[in-house]
Amino acid sequence: MRMDIRRWDPFRDLTELQEGMDQMFDALRKRFGGREQPVAASWTPPCDVYEDDSQIVVMMELPGIKMEDINLEVTADALTVHGERPWEAGENREWLRVERPYGKFSRSFSISVPVQVQDVKATYKDGVLTVTLPKSETVKPKKIDVQAG
Numbered sequence: 001m002r003m004d005i006r007r008w009d010p011f012r013d014l015t016e017l018q019e020g021m022d023q024m025f026d027a028l029r030k031r032f033g034g035r036e037q038p039v040a041a042s043w044t045p046p047c048d049v050y051e052d053d054s055q056i057v058v059m060m061e062l063p064g065i066k067m068e069d070i071n072l073e074v075t076a077d078a079l080t081v082h083g084e085r086p087w088e089a090g091e092n093r094e095w096l097r098v099e100r101p102y103g104k105f106s107r108s109f110s111i112s113v114p115v116q117v118q119d120v121k122a123t124y125k126d127g128v129l130t131v132t133l134p135k136s137e138t139v140k141p142k143k144i145d146v147q148a149g
Contacts, residue, residue: 042104042106043105045062046061047060047061054135055135056113057131058079058131059129059130060081060128060129060131062085062127064100065085067124069083072120072122075117076111076114076115077112078110079131081105081106081107081129113135114135116135119134120132120134
């Protein structure tokens with residue numbers, strides 16, 4: 001039997017509550033004839049993180065963001081990704097619906113095992129940023145053969 005272990009995110013419930021409130025106010029605005037208003041605020045891009053014997057990999061969805069607008073910082077115990085999705089302003093536009101988030105974002109991840117900071121790699125393809133953090137040799141498991149006594 002396999003049991004998945006998930007880290008508790010204390011802000012997940014608050015984020016879901018905020019999204020629910022946003023939907024409720026959007027519905028009220030539509031019901032009473034209001035229009036969508038674009039709002040620039042901070043937002044949190046979704047991501048997946050996994051670990052295997054040799055590395056930790058972070059995959060983050062950043063569609064519509066230029067590669068040069070993505071900033072990464074790695075220390076011995078943390079990875080931080082930040083940037084901004086600019087608002088697409090245009091003349092003679094009346095917004096009927098605005099669902100995509102705009103503005104600045106920042107995500108930080110604690111690194112619980114030593115990694116080779118100098119060998120961290122980041123690629124950006126099809127709107128997905130993939131950051132690969134190779135584990136230090138001291139952390140990688142080593143197989144030990146048992147010898148007869």
